[in-house]
Amino acid sequence: MNKSKLITSKRILQLNLQRYAIGFILIAMIIGMSLVSPVFRTSGNAINILLQVSSNGILAIGMLFVMVTGGIDLSIGSSIALTSVVLGKMLTDVAPGNLWIGIMAAVAVTVLFGSLNGFMISKFNMFPFVVTLATQLVIRGAAYIVGQGASVTLVSPKLRAIGTGKAFGTVPYPVIIFLVIAFIAYILLHKTRFGRYVYAIGGNRLSAISSGINVFRVQMAAYIIMGICAGIAGIITTSRISAAQPNIGIGYETDAIAACVIGGTSFSGGIGNVSGTMIGILMIGVIYNSMNLLQISSYWQTVTKGVLILVAVLLDLLMNKK
Amino acid sequence: MENVKKDNNENVILRMNNISKTFGGTKALQNARLSVMAGEVHALMGENGAGKSTMMKILTGTVKADSGEIELNGKKAAISSAADAIKQGISIVNQELSPQPYMTVAENIFLFREHVFAHTGLLNKKVTNSAAQKILDDFGIDIDARTEMCKLSVAQMQMVEIIRAVVFDAKIIILDEPTSSLTNREVDILFTIIKDLKARGIAIIYISHRMEEIFEICDRVTVYRDGCYVDSKDIAKMNNDDLIYLMAGDIVEFAKAEVEIGAEVLSVKGLCGKGFYDISFDVHAGEIVGFYGLVGSGRSETMRAIFGLDSYDRGEIFLNGSQTSIKNARDAINQGIAMIPEDRKLYGLMLHRSIRENSSLASLYKAQKGMLLDEKRETKEVTERLNKLNLKAESIEATALSLSGGNQQKVVLAKWIMTQPKVLIMDEPTRGIDVAAKAQIHNMMCDFAKQGMAIILISSELPEVMNLSDRMFVYYEGKISGEYSREELVKVELAKKAVLTNAFGK
Numbered sequence: 043m044n045k046s047k048l049i050t051s052k053r054i055l056q057l058n059l060q061r062y063a064i065g066f067i068l069i070a071m072i073i074g075m076s077l078v079s080p081v082f083r084t085s086g087n088a089i090n091i092l093l094q095v096s097s098n099g100i101l102a103i104g105m106l107f108v109m110v111t112g113g114i115d116l117s118i119g120s121s122i123a124l125t126s127v128v129l130g131k132m133l134t135d136v137a138p139g140n141l142w143i144g145i146m147a148a149v150a151v152t153v154l155f156g157s158l159n160g161f162m163i164s165k166f167n168m169f170p171f172v173v174t175l176a177t178q179l180v181i182r183g184a185a186y187i188v189g190q191g192a193s194v195t196l197v198s199p200k201l202r203a204i205g206t207g208k209a210f211g212t213v214p215y216p217v218i219i220f221l222v223i224a225f226i227a228y229i230l231l232h233k234t235r236f237g238r239y240v241y242a243i244g245g246n247r248l249s250a251i252s253s254g255i256n257v258f259r260v261q262m263a264a265y266i267i268m269g270i271c272a273g274i275a276g277i278i279t280t281s282r283i284s285a286a287q288p289n290i291g292i293g294y295e296t297d298a299i300a301a302c303v304i305g306g307t308s309f310s311g312g313i314g315n316v317s318g319t320m321i322g323i324l325m326i327g328v329i330y331n332s333m334n335l336l337q338i339s340s341y342w343q344t345v346t347k348g349v350l351i352l353v354a355v356l357l358d359l360l361m362n363k364k
Numbered sequence: 365m366e367n368v369k370k371d372n373n374e375n376v377i378l379r380m381n382n383i384s385k386t387f388g389g390t391k392a393l394q395n396a397r398l399s400v401m402a403g404e405v406h407a408l409m410g411e412n413g414a415g416k417s418t419m420m421k422i423l424t425g426t427v428k429a430d431s432g433e434i435e436l437n438g439k440k441a442a443i444s445s446a447a448d449a450i451k452q453g454i455s456i457v458n459q460e461l462s463p464q465p466y467m468t469v470a471e472n473i474f475l476f477r478e479h480v481f482a483h484t485g486l487l488n489k490k491v492t493n494s495a496a497q498k499i500l501d502d503f504g505i506d507i508d509a510r511t512e513m514c515k516l517s518v519a520q521m522q523m524v525e526i527i528r529a530v531v532f533d534a535k536i537i538i539l540d541e542p543t544s545s546l547t548n549r550e551v552d553i554l555f556t557i558i559k560d561l562k563a564r565g566i567a568i569i570y571i572s573h574r575m576e577e578i579f580e581i582c583d584r585v586t587v588y589r590d591g592c593y594v595d596s597k598d599i600a601k602m603n604n605d606d607l608i609y610l611m612a613g614d615i616v617e618f619a620k621a622e623v624e625i626g627a628e629v630l631s632v633k634g635l636c637g638k639g640f641y642d643i644s645f646d647v648h649a650g651e652i653v654g655f656y657g658l659v660g661s662g663r664s665e666t667m668r669a670i671f672g673l674d675s676y677d678r679g680e681i682f683l684n685g686s687q688t689s690i691k692n693a694r695d696a697i698n699q700g701i702a703m704i705p706e707d708r709k710l711y712g713l714m715l716h717r718s719i720r721e722n723s724s725l726a727s728l729y730k731a732q733k734g735m736l737l738d739e740k741r742e743t744k745e746v747t748e749r750l751n752k753l754n755l756k757a758e759s760i761e762a763t764a765l766s767l768s769g770g771n772q773q774k775v776v777l778a779k780w781i782m783t784q785p786k787v788l789i790m791d792e793p794t795r796g797i798d799v800a801a802k803a804q805i806h807n808m809m810c811d812f813a814k815q816g817m818a819i820i821l822i823s824s825e826l827p828e829v830m831n832l833s834d835r836m837f838v839y840y841e842g843k844i845s846g847e848y849s850r851e852e853l854v855k856v857e858l859a860k861k862a863v864l865t866n867a868f869g870k
Contacts, residue, residue, distance in 0.1 A: 233736045235728045242725055245714030252673055252711045253726040253779070254697040312716055 104271025112311025122291025125276025130286020156269020244311025657839030770801025
């Protein structure tokens, strides 16, 4: 009896350590960089980091929902591009000057593809990896078709304001949008019945079914949320480059997945949370920023991110499998 | 005396001593043992969950024992993996075969032992085929070694797997329910092969529930019950009843509280589905109705259909007198049916989530405050419920994984009691649970009945069902083969014999 109790407390300690370890590492990185680089410790740079991670952060939040159900969405990078060209098309041809209609149309398209992913995965029990690998191509192709393969410069100042404007002259809008979305996600995942069901599906699908949960609906919802996030991130990206381009967003899914995994989200589902994901995305931001400041080639940033994912997945395996 | 003499014989090829194994909180084996002699067919028997399969998993290296030792040919052996077991001469032919379906028979037989050309190291197809064909012919098996594996029947695949074990120089071959999907003629062929293996000095460990096979082909039997070793005996000195009694054990009478039986709550008429045919029964408020039978006899299958986990083809289900249709678990729960599933890890628990989240999952709608969850209320209700069930845990925020088997089952129980069901289906509710927790769960069941719940109890443990049931049904091959009232059940010995005869056929 005593023995099993010991094991229990050891395990809880382990889980907590894992949960907080990643936060401590982030804090250590921030302190270390602040000591090394005077530029790093300015508030301007902090806001800069937040701005840089905001659209990836929004994607990571969406990815968290999908990953907690035990799934994955590889199609979001393409969705960014499709959002961009649909928005461009709306603003130049269909409804010029009407930004909101353009945004609605763009998000509607990503929601549509999110539903398609969710439907295939949930209804036919197809592998999320395979489904979204395929829709990734479909969506990317659609982006090239709609945009006719070309980049179109968008001159709408209202659109430009979304990505480059600042509230109170200091906090960029994308950062605010990111934080609001993270807050909503936190409430949804951790404070509502829906959120609990998302965890239940990933934690044990059969148990969820036999507990009377409508697995189809919850899983669909997770992919639709991912779609909405991709749409919003796509609009921010389009706004910041002031152009509708069918070739943007390549590899964005990797960053989103990396952020989730670094933040303790399990590939097998059922484990992960918003705060961990936020830490994950900030860590990626800090690494990019630091390497820029230390003038390390961007090629090394990619390598570092890859290594970080490997370490995080290994940690996940060691901590959660036994 | 004779047993001891035999055990000391040099012929003993395998001896497993004091084997214990705990999974999570479940004690699967406690000081279990087994000794097998070369050239014998040794039956392993016991109810489901008795420990046979864990014992075999330890022997074949797929599960590591917590304690105990294994001797092969009188020498201590350490078996660290499945590959290691094969290397040391232990092969298993599982009930579910797992060949390489797109390779030929010959390629399957020599998988990991391929014939290659000496100089180049490339595969030598010709020698592979002829060697495979030769050994098939030796055993009188009529299969062309060049056939693709997936074109064979199940019986043929099984033969190939056995041949494969022989090629790997197996000294011990474990056959797990080898006849479960064979026709009578195929069984005869299998038995011829088994006799051939015996003649070659190979020991066969034979796991089966079919009595007549045990008596036909086996030399000795070892019986397990609740993870413990019961006895080893010569088959020739036993009859059917002896063996059944060894497996079921003595029935210690349990003072079941008298409960007023109320109105009919659930009634099933002519239900047919996959694995069960023409099932009719009813359950009243305050009544515990037991279902006994072998695994696969259709008990669990029927209940899964009633709870909406599987579909059924024909038949009617009535709740409180009115006909109803149940398409999925949600329908069932909404209509007041709850089911504690047989496999709590597969269907019951989210092992990595907290006790609180596990307990409240099926009744979360009750802890809703506007759009959000009322976590305070959730915590309060879960705590109250679990206290009543005597749960031992550090905190309700600990993971389900950290609990012992009995406590895990209490969490599952709490989850379903919180939905306030009218009908509670319990499938093997005390499997793998220690004696104290078992008694607690039995008492709780009586309490639930007293509160007016209608309880369906499925169990492979005869004492459990016989003691708790107000009425009891016996399943055999998908049909109800017997029904017993409380009055009949209290005449323990008489009832036991009748029940076992109905459950095992014959």
